[in-house]
Every structure is written in structure tokens, then in C-alpha cells.
Amino acid sequence: xxxxxxxxxxxxxxxxxxxxxxRNTILVVREAGGLGDILMHRMMFEDFKRVFPxxxxxxxxxxxxxxxxxxHPFVDxxxxxxxxxxxxxxISYNTTTACGRHEIRVAPLAxxxxxxxxxxxxxxxxxxxxxxxxxDPQAKAWAMEKLRMVRSGRAGPLVAxxxxxxxxxxxxxxxxxxxxxxxxxxxxCCVFGLHQCPIEELQPFPVLWGMNQREWMAIIDSxxxxxxxxxxSFHCAGGLKKPLxxxxxxVDGKVYGKYYDFVLVQKHRDNGNWDCGxxxxxxxxxxxxxxxxPCLTEIGPDLLAEGVExxxxxxxxxxx
Numbered sequence: 005x006x007x008x009x010x011x012x013x014x015x016x017x018x019x020x021x022x023x024x025x026x027r028n029t030i031l032v033v034r035e036a037g038g039l040g041d042i043l044m045h046r047m048m049f050e051d052f053k054r055v056f057p058x059x060x061x062x063x064x065x066x067x068x069x070x071x072x073x074x075x076h077p078f079v080d081x082x083x084x085x086x087x088x089x090x091x092x093x094x095i096s097y098n099t100t101t102a103c104g105r106h107e108i109r110v111a112p113l114a115x116x117x118x119x120x121x122x123x124x125x126x127x128x129x130x131x132x133x134x135x136x137x138x139x140d141p142q143a144k145a146w147a148m149e150k151l152r153m154v155r156s157g158r159a160g161p162l163v164a165x166x167x168x169x170x171x172x173x174x175x176x177x178x179x180x181x182x183x184x185x186x187x188x189x190x191x192x193c194c195v196f197g198l199h200q201c202p203i204e205e206l207q208p209f210p211v212l213w214g215m216n217q218r219e220w221m222a223i224i225d226s227x228x229x230x231x232x233x234x235x236x237s238f239h240c241a242g243g244l245k246k247p248l249x250x251x252x253x254x255v256d257g258k259v260y261g262k263y264y265d266f267v268l269v270q271k272h273r274d275n276g277n278w279d280c281g282x283x284x285x286x287x288x289x290x291x292x293x294x295x296x297x298p299c300l301t302e303i304g305p306d307l308l309a310e311g312v313e314x315x316x317x318x319x320x321x322x323x324x
Contacts, residue, residue, distance in 0.1 A: 135243030
């Protein structure tokens, strides 16, 4: 006889007592980052409670993201995804790969915000899309003191510039970073970089780095404006409803920023003069096999300056 093919070990049977104790608890598992995705996950849970008012929601994430996941008014418990046992729950949803599968299937177009993809995976249609970010008062005081030193007596608006993503294809070039910081400075702004490590390309402007997630969120909340590539700073600022400018390359900023009030800078097919994107296909770009692609390099000083003017028109600067 041939070898038997065995499936995964079956879950233990559910007793009536287990059913009674677990029937209203929902587990959502996210086994990876990044930080922006964790923040966008926060958009789901208010609607979960709206649809199922009596349920308990438990959210399992990597421990590196606990600070970004905690203090959500509609999440009852944040857990470590490495140790959670899905057999302890009658119903659980793993959202880790849902977006990747969906976005690859519909590329080069995009039709849904990531929070909607995850919620649909769990069988819920979202209507609120509220992150419910809460800034800790102690972190807020720390951020205000940091920004007082950044301002160094200047009276212009504080602009946080976040030019680097975890994905290199979304980063501004060294020339774009340097030009942009100088342009904001010449417009009278107190510009500072925001990243997890120093940014040499922004010298001589200050860069705030080495913060924990709560301090980082407090800095974004305390800035007057945020200018960011497609990275966590963009999503945090959008969730906090800060005056925001987003700079996008190969993913669709109109979809990723669908629920934020912001100014978009992007070479986009909807503009009528850009036929190739956003394409969601950075590694296989037919126009360049180099690390830097046209959807980034063709964002010149004119587009960046135009975005700044639109941002200041939409949210006029006020003196502190």
C-alpha cells in the first residue's frame, strides 16, 4: 500500500462549556508588519463592534508593534501572535497575506483600501475607517519639548519630512530629499526629518530618530504639517487627521490614502499624461532595470513645489 497523506492535526472537539465561553470572542491575527499596516488594521475594529455589539475582539500582532496596536477602544486584548493558539477560539481570521493576494490579482489597478481588504476577508464591510489613535500625555509633552528645540526660536510652521520607507522603491532620492528640505526652509518652515535612524541627505536640517512608537506618534501629532512618502508616517498622519502631503511612486496613492484628507504628489494615469502607472510592479518595471524607476525620478522640483503650495492653500500656515 502507498503512504497515507495526512492533513494537519485536527482541532480538539468543542465542548458545550467551551462553546459557551468562547462563542462571542473573535481573534484577528497579523503575523507581520509593517508599522503602516498595523495602523491601517486599526480602522477595522469599530465596525466589528458595530456589527457584533456583544463580541470580544482579540488582536494578535508581533510584539514589536504592541505600542502601535494598544489603546484601541474597540479592541479588548492585544496578544503576541507568536504564542496565540487559534484552537482556543471558535473563530479566527489571519489577515497576514490577504492584501498581497488581492493586490496581485487586480494589479496594475487597485480597487480597495487595505483596511477594506482585511475587513472583507473577515466578512465585514467597513463604514467608519477610524484608527482611534490615542496620544499619551507624557509622550505628547516629550514631543513638544523636542520640537521646541527643533524650532530653535524660528516662527515658521513645523514640517515633519519622512522621505524613507522600508521599501527602497518608495524612497525619495538623495537629490530630492536635499532639494525638498531646502525648499521648505526657504518657504519659512521649520523642517525636520523623521526616521528610525539618521538621514545624512537632510543635513544640515535636524532629524528626529531613535524614538519608540508612542513618541513617534506624538511627534507627528505635534507637527503642524507632515510630508511623507508611502510609509508609516503617512498613515499615522492620515489617521491623526494632520495636514498631510503624500509622495507616491508605484502604488496608487489615491487608494492607499482613500480615507485621509491629504495632498497627493504622484505621476498617475488619471492625470492623462502618464501611461504606465501606478503599476504595483516595481521590480519588473519595463522602463528601467535600475533601482530607481521613472515613477520616482520624474517627480521633479516642480511637482514637489506644487504639492507644497497646494498643502499650504488647503491648510494655511499660522504663526505659533
